[in-house]
Amino acid sequence: MSATEFSAGSGSGAGDHRPRPVVAVVLVAAGSGQRLGYGMPKARVPLGGEPILMHALRGVVASGVAQQVCVALPAGDGSLRQMCDDFKDELVDGGPLLTVVEGGGTRAESVRSALSALEEGTQAVLVHDAARALTPESVFLRVVDSLAAGALAVIPVVPVVDTVKTVEATRDDDARIAPEIVVGTAPREKLRAVQTPQGFDLDTLLKAHREVAGFSEAQAAAVTDDAMLVERLGIPVHAVRGASQSLKITTPLDLIIAEGLLEGPLGARWVEG
Ligand code: CTP
């Protein structure tokens, strides 16, 4: 596909006629799923009878925001690669280009692997966790609309319902009383839980990821999302509304909740338009 053909796919923002950038979605699916404990990569774990990755792929494509979807898979996973190949046949004319790469040992490495396979002409990138298999289309649209309005970085967020405290390990004598002691209470009204897809101007995200090259192993391990790399550059990160059904399937309980959402009376992508 040429850069010209690639650009031709970019549409207009729904209803407001703002031109949308040429968007690629990076779908990171290369994790091993240790906490889910299925003994297989999480992307392959069945949800409502289909692998988690299939749900995630369908959601991205249904949102209609992407000219390219680049999936980072666990190294050497022939079964997921085959599934992606089969999915290409489901894509109608005018649908996104589907690219597959091998992920890395950390999430950030998987993101970088996918970024290196984006088409010429890509202007913006959405980085999305395959583990958030039920993210509604509306969240993708809010993120892309914010990019179209000028954001260089934008994340979907939801309010935090629990009171959040910072703690430290208790020392010496006090350890008999309890393992940790509270050192502060965060102001809950200002806290947000962060989801994906996180949207970025492509050059901004590439620059943010280049900084990681100078990180120590501990610093690299602490990179849990892409927005924090952009924050380090001093670039504003904007926030739009996420959705509670966009949960990250991490533990067995999350999988039960996701199954429940799929089986609910209104289907998977119901609430919170
Ligand atoms: N991911 C990735 N490459 C990695 C690690 C994670 O592409 N080396 C992806 C996962 O596939 C997932 C997303 O990043 O879609 C969020 O990661 P997480 O929920 O932690 O998934 P896993 O790393 O698979 O789970 P665990 O940490 O329990 O092993």
Ligand code: MG
């Ligand atoms: Mg992980």
